[in-house]
Amino acid sequence: MEPGKISERQLAFLITAMLVNTVILLMPQLGARAVEQDAWLTALLGSVWGIFMVLVIIALARRYPGRTPIEYLPLILGKPLGKILGAIYVFWFLSVGAVIVFEFISFLKITIMPKTPLAVFMVTIMVLAYYALRSGLESWARVNEILLFVVLVAIAAVIILPYHNLDFSRLLPLAEHPPGLLIASSMVSGSWRGEVILAGMLIPALARNKHTSRNLIIVVVLVGLFLAAMEISTVAAFGGVPAGQKEFPFFSLARMISIAKIFDRLEVLIVIALVLGTFFKICAFLYCSTLGTAQIFGFKRFQFLLLPLTVLMIGLALNSFKGMPELTDFAANVWPGYALLSFELVIPLLLYLIVLFRSRQVRKS
């Protein structure tokens, strides 16, 4: 169905863009809110969840080569149940995409252009996403390949450049919280790392599928280290408790940057660099929901579904939340259950167990 082919590197870069962007906006304060100075440990622990999900989704993809989850769900569960679960998955892609759009656009509005209505930002970025998807997976994967570097450098600058404000003694005492609490709060960061399961939808578009699981695990671990560095920087700059109270610690950190006392207030550039990364995350979610919809109904092409789904995503994004506090609350309390404990880990794991069980039965008979 997807005419273009992407390389393994492009897939890894796309997943990196997905796991980093918008996560850095909410994760630092949510981590700090839960376990104060140990937030960076939860960022690292989140990778364990991520690795687990990579293994499950890759194992499923190996069983059904060339098929997306939406296509192999009916093969595992039977047609009616599989199609229904597929539709639920597609809705999940769409709704998470909408959450991301809302989250990022609110961030943009609050930080750099407070007087512009949300809808203006949303419509412009979604129109561009529509254009990107129209011109094919290949082309936006390529642009992401070029721009990811810019995004990561911008975030790294936020982590490193406020060095004169960092006080690492704020990270002490180390691992003060009980392991049970650490693991429980790592589920928040783990559920973001779990967006890696979108790779399942993209694997059939790979030109070569040899090192995918290795690449994805490396990506998950590296992103974990990167986000842990982000947490360390945040906590070292503000202290554990105040970091948890900030709306966007990332942005506050960016405001501390001052180069040679001439170039300060560079946070706008950082935010703009995030646009370049988040755009591809939105594209990935929109792509997966469009492709999934087409596959549920068995359409040969999915391009004609792009426009309605783009509009739907804008609508969802505009109406899901009243404001940032509600979204933060959603991310802290609902999101792990909506993502990690259902769509990202539990359902794929159950599916894999069914497949395993069935193949064992076939072997016995």
Next chain:
Amino acid sequence: MLHFLRSINSKAKKIESSGPKEVPPPHDFKGISSNLADNEADLRQEFANISDIVFKQFYAGEVKILAVWFDGLINNRVSQDVFRALMLDIPEKQLLEVPKEERTDLINQHILPFYETQQVKDLAEIKRWILRSKMILLVDGCSSSLMIDAESRPQRSISEPVVEPTVLGPHDGFIENIGVNTALIRSRLGDAMLQSEDYIIGRRTNTQVTLMYVADIANPKIIEEVRKRLTRIDIDGILDSSYIKELIQDRTLTIFPLMKSTERPDAAVADLLEGRFALVVDGSPQVLTAPSVFIEFMQATDDYYMSPTVVWFIRALRYLSIFVATNLPGIYVGLITFHQEMIPIPLVFTIAGTREVVPFPAIVDALFLLIVFEILWESSIRLPRVVGAAINIVGALILGEAAVQSSLVSPTLVIVIAVSAVANFALGSRYDLAQAVRVIRLAILVAGGMMGFYGIALVSLFFLLHMASLRSFGVPYFEPLAPLITRELKDSFYRAPLWSFKKRPVLIAGRDTTRIDTPPPSPPDEHCTAGADSKKRRQKGGK
């Protein structure tokens, strides 16, 4: 009816071997008769109402011969030689001694001392050769005629390239004559594998187009694709190679150049050696080469004639130029309108001071100034050179000076637009890319004025997405940046030393992939180092 007509003589015809040799007989083959008067009548009817055609009848010994050509398109010396050989030098009876049908053979092989000749029997073909400025000899009693290539079209001499001047390297450029152009390429690339195919394109202009490629370097699939696209062309006239470019490139609705047109033979040969093909079009000093990728347009021929370390700096400058040329006005307006806090404080006062008296918002000012600049650019191209100087004075001095003094625009903005324009000219040698930059700059300016940096980011993303979706003969436009081919980055943002270009571009070249196999320079042997003092040399015997 229309379809029938098209199948006869409209499609571009491929000539099997290069040069004016065998042409496959077209569908309407009509042999000429052995009666000269009939043939003359036929030809006169074909060329009725043409005043600059010459029908010259004369006798070679006792045999009547008719020569036909277009006035002014034949080399005078050659035609005089033809007439002298046939009218004066030939023994009286020689042509009568052979059978009538072998008369042209005799003339061709024994009498005329020319190498570019060919026997033609088809009337339509005779007509075509005459139209393509050759001379035709019709011999009485013989049902074949003789084509003599004594072509001498009005042409200028080889001169310095106009669009792509360089300081270092060869200074000859292509001209409007295809023979000269292919010779310029051939003389630089003396390899039997440099193959060429001729096509006649244009129902009415019958323009010759030569496809050149190095057979064992070029990718056969790409060459096959070009052949297919060339034979698909059906047009009345080809006036310049850009017609061909537009008709065969992968996509036309784009501002970016998808085929490189160069007027430098050395650039064309370099492209051929990388596995690209070249299209030489008669009447155009621009030779097309493809597949082209974006970074090629950021390279200049000089880059390979200078020290690589210097070129690092120059390349960096060029990439900075394209960034400044496209983004500076947009960034300035975005800063002034939306992100004032980003401007360093001392600069804020300077800019605010100059903007204080200006009545319009920054975007209006900037658009006004940019459009005035674009108009000036356009007019300075179209105007005769003599008047051009006047435009420069009016544009640069009077307009700029007066606009600032009347406080219609702020001086800072004038600087911004001027810097951006100068940066645009830094890409001058790639004229088609410089045109694309003009469009991008305008788009980014409008976006920056409306939505600040967010708008600029979106518009930049749009252009990047568009470029990433482009292909030139199947090769992704962003190769080797995306898909990333690390090995080939050595000729992108910087240029590595020549000895490190070991392989040809992987997505473009076909079979023979080794480009350079020279070892990197190593420290010299002991006997020729600076330490080789006179004592040692004397011991070795004087040298």
